[in-house]
Amino acid sequence: MYDSLGSLTSAFGVPGHEGEIRKAILSNGQFEYHEVDNFGNLYCHNKAGEGAPTVLLDAHMDEIGFIVKHIDADGMIYLNPMGGIDPRCMIGNRLMVRGSEDIVGIVCNTPPHLSTEGKVPDIGDLPLDTGLTKRELEEIIYIGAPVGFLGKLMRLSGTKVSSKGLDNRAGCLVLCELSKTLAANCNVTYLFSTQEEVGTRGVEVALKTMDPDLALCVDVTQGNMHFIKSPITRELGSGTIIGTGPNIHPKIFGSLVEHAKKENIPFSTKAYPKATPTNLRTIQLSGGGVPSGLLAIPLKYMHTPTEVIDINDITSTISLIRAFIDDVDDVIQEGFTFY
Amino acid sequence: MSKLSEIRGISGHEGDVRSFIINEIKGHCDDIWTDSIGNLYARTNKNGKSNIGLFAHMDEVGFMVTGIDGGLLTFSAVGGINPDLLPGTRVLVGNDPVPGVIGCPPMHLQNKEERKRKIPIDNMRIDVGDVSDAIEIGDPVTFYTKYIEKRGLCQGKAFDDRIGCDNLISLITSGPDVDCTYVFTVQEEAGLRGSKVAGNNLDIDYAIVCEGTFSLDQPGLPREDRMPVMGKGPVITIADRSVITDAKLRQAIVDAAGCNDIPYQYKRPFAGGTDAGMLHLSGRGVPSCVISTSCRYIHSPCSMAKIVDIENTRKLISESLLKISEGL
Numbered sequence: 001m002y003d004s005l006g007s008l009t010s011a012f013g014v015p016g017h018e019g020e021i022r023k024a025i026l027s028n029g030q031f032e033y034h035e036v037d038n039f040g041n042l043y044c045h046n047k048a049g050e051g052a053p054t055v056l057l058d059a060h061m062d063e064i065g066f067i068v069k070h071i072d073a074d075g076m077i078y079l080n081p082m083g084g085i086d087p088r089c090m091i092g093n094r095l096m097v098r099g100s101e102d103i104v105g106i107v108c109n110t111p112p113h114l115s116t117e118g119k120v121p122d123i124g125d126l127p128l129d130t131g132l133t134k135r136e137l138e139e140i141i142y143i144g145a146p147v148g149f150l151g152k153l154m155r156l157s158g159t160k161v162s163s164k165g166l167d168n169r170a171g172c173l174v175l176c177e178l179s180k181t182l183a184a185n186c187n188v189t190y191l192f193s194t195q196e197e198v199g200t201r202g203v204e205v206a207l208k209t210m211d212p213d214l215a216l217c218v219d220v221t222q223g224n225m226h227f228i229k230s231p232i233t234r235e236l237g238s239g240t241i242i243g244t245g246p247n248i249h250p251k252i253f254g255s256l257v258e259h260a261k262k263e264n265i266p267f268s269t270k271a272y273p274k275a276t277p278t279n280l281r282t283i284q285l286s287g288g289g290v291p292s293g294l295l296a297i298p299l300k301y302m303h304t305p306t307e308v309i310d311i312n313d314i315t316s317t318i319s320l321i322r323a324f325i326d327d328v329d330d331v332i333q334e335g336f337t338f339y
Numbered sequence: 340m341s342k343l344s345e346i347r348g349i350s351g352h353e354g355d356v357r358s359f360i361i362n363e364i365k366g367h368c369d370d371i372w373t374d375s376i377g378n379l380y381a382r383t384n385k386n387g388k389s390n391i392g393l394f395a396h397m398d399e400v401g402f403m404v405t406g407i408d409g410g411l412l413t414f415s416a417v418g419g420i421n422p423d424l425l426p427g428t429r430v431l432v433g434n435d436p437v438p439g440v441i442g443c444p445p446m447h448l449q450n451k452e453e454r455k456r457k458i459p460i461d462n463m464r465i466d467v468g469d470v471s472d473a474i475e476i477g478d479p480v481t482f483y484t485k486y487i488e489k490r491g492l493c494q495g496k497a498f499d500d501r502i503g504c505d506n507l508i509s510l511i512t513s514g515p516d517v518d519c520t521y522v523f524t525v526q527e528e529a530g531l532r533g534s535k536v537a538g539n540n541l542d543i544d545y546a547i548v549c550e551g552t553f554s555l556d557q558p559g560l561p562r563e564d565r566m567p568v569m570g571k572g573p574v575i576t577i578a579d580r581s582v583i584t585d586a587k588l589r590q591a592i593v594d595a596a597g598c599n600d601i602p603y604q605y606k607r608p609f610a611g612g613t614d615a616g617m618l619h620l621s622g623r624g625v626p627s628c629v630i631s632t633s634c635r636y637i638h639s640p641c642s643m644a645k646i647v648d649i650e651n652t653r654k655l656i657s658e659s660l661l662k663i664s665e666g667l
Contacts, residue, residue: 076558225445
């Protein structure tokens with residue numbers, strides 16, 4: 001699983017530029033066939049046959065990134081963020097600009113010999129330095145070229161790993177692993193959606209052509225950090241997190257909890273008092289309404305180049321979805337109406 | 340340079356750099372020895388007069404582990420490091436290295452005011468995952484940065500001063516036939532400490548320090564302050580915080596550049612300090628000068644240099660040696 005996760009996290013895939021991650025997913029999962037729509041969404045199918053219920057498993061495959069806003073006379077590149085990014089995690093880090101060739105730059109910083117006390121700069125004011133001149137750059141990249149974080153997956157002590165893009169390549173790995181082992185009792189569509197980080201746009205389009213009996217969304221959520229521990233953060237390694245709230249169908253939540261207990265899968269629940277900050281906010285409202293559930297993997301330092309997760313939480317998430325889907329016929333037969 | 344950049348060696352932990360250099364130069368010099376603080380000396384002595392000392396420091400800036408709380412480590416900087424660079428950075432901890440990251444709080448869980456505040460270094464931790472038995476208090480921590488080269492530019496960690504080490508190695512293995520004493524010093528970043536001992540241990544007539552220094556062609560700096568800059572050739576120091584370089588020696592270096600069409604530039608006076616600060620005060624006073632390569636973002640996880648600058652620096656040192664050996 002470490003190797004798969006490594007190949008998924010290192011693939012480039014900022015919103016609107018998900019081609020490379022799409023390929024990585026196809027080489028890591030086991031699917032009967034797949035389709036790609038106009039929006040770049042990747043639909044992978046494993047069919048059980050006519051009459052079997054259809055389950056949608058969604059994980060967004062895009063990662064936060066930037067686009068080139070401006071190149072100044074000295075060849076410094078200025079950026080616009082795609083997704084929420086804290087400038088403090090960028091200074092001194094390397095970013096990759098994708099043009100006719102990939103160019104690696106360093107986000108400018110001042111040497112300590114000359115450092116002055118100041119405030120945190122705005123992202124738009126941080127220069128990205130590739131060492132190339134404006135003229136050289138203009139032959140390789142264009143205004144609007146996509147820019148992403150760099151770096152391979154790094155194994156930390158125990159079962160923890162760090163990389164860029166674990167949000168939400170961890171979720172993509174869950175789906176890829178499930179595609180190899182799920183029993184064929186229902187039709188499963190694995191949706192790897194685009195442009196979540198800029199407002200769940202991929203699923204908005206994807207769900208127009210789908211009518212699943214139920215949907216599960218797999219994403220990451222905030223882990224406990226020494227900076228911040230709050231009722232909404234969870235300890236890494238404490239298991240999968242089952243979401244509950246108006247965005248989640250109570251029957252699906254109930255069944256997930258029941259299966260986690262029955263199978264002794266480590267888990268906790270998390271209350272979302274409004275629409276969750278995941279694709280599920282959009283999936284639930286599609287068509288005539290889709291009964292939905294949310295599984296989340298705790299992650300430290302979200303939206304930075306050094307996100308951290310515990311691989312055991314991925315395993316727990318996979319186990320729980322597998323157990324849930326094994327009995328999914330029962331849930332669907334009971335129905336989702338509220339009377 | 341690729342290997343030298345990725346080898347780990349903060350001040351006081353230069354062993355791996357030293358072993359690498361010994362391996363590169365053995366067979367190319369007449370004597371190799373070390374002293375009690377860890378400086379590495381090599382001498383070429385064909386004509387019996389190794390009176391010119393060439394210096395580069397082996398250590399790099401980094402951190403030391405000061406406390407362990409499960410998988411979270413507190414740390415102190417070794418050398419001058421701007422803490423603003425640290426959130427979101429990868430590091431290697433310990434002698435049998437364990438990878439770790441310095442985290443940054445997620446923006447989602449902070450309000451606008453909190454996000455505008457810099458994170459004090461006391462509130463940063465190195466996150467190594469789970470508890471690791473391999474880590475002890477005092478363990479060295481280095482940046483974890485892959486070296487890359489493309490389009491005449493290179494990027495990597497520790498260019499200050501592995502560029503100097505690289506230059507000295509090349510001079511030993513394929514430089515001009517001038518007898519020199521080459522010294523790879525320790526603990527420069529901890530306050531020019533290795534060179535103090537080296538100065539006491541040597542009896543030389545001239546000292547030339549080879550450095551990777553900063554580049555000031557950075558946005559936000561007035562044009563007139565931008566000296567030195569990357570791409571404009573080797574950098575000659577007139578004066579920094581630690582030394583006023585010897586005028587005759589400096590002129591010989593400038594002449595060597597002029598005679599051989601090597602571009603050069605001066606370093607902004609009174610910024611930074613180098614081993615020359617100790618060496619020029621050693622013995623009865625040793626005429627000293629500094630020749631550097633201008634690198635962007637030294638003392639950070641990743642610096643940048645132009646390959647042509649590194650080559651021209653080597654050429655200038657080489658031609659200067661020939662000039663000095665003729666007598667000043």
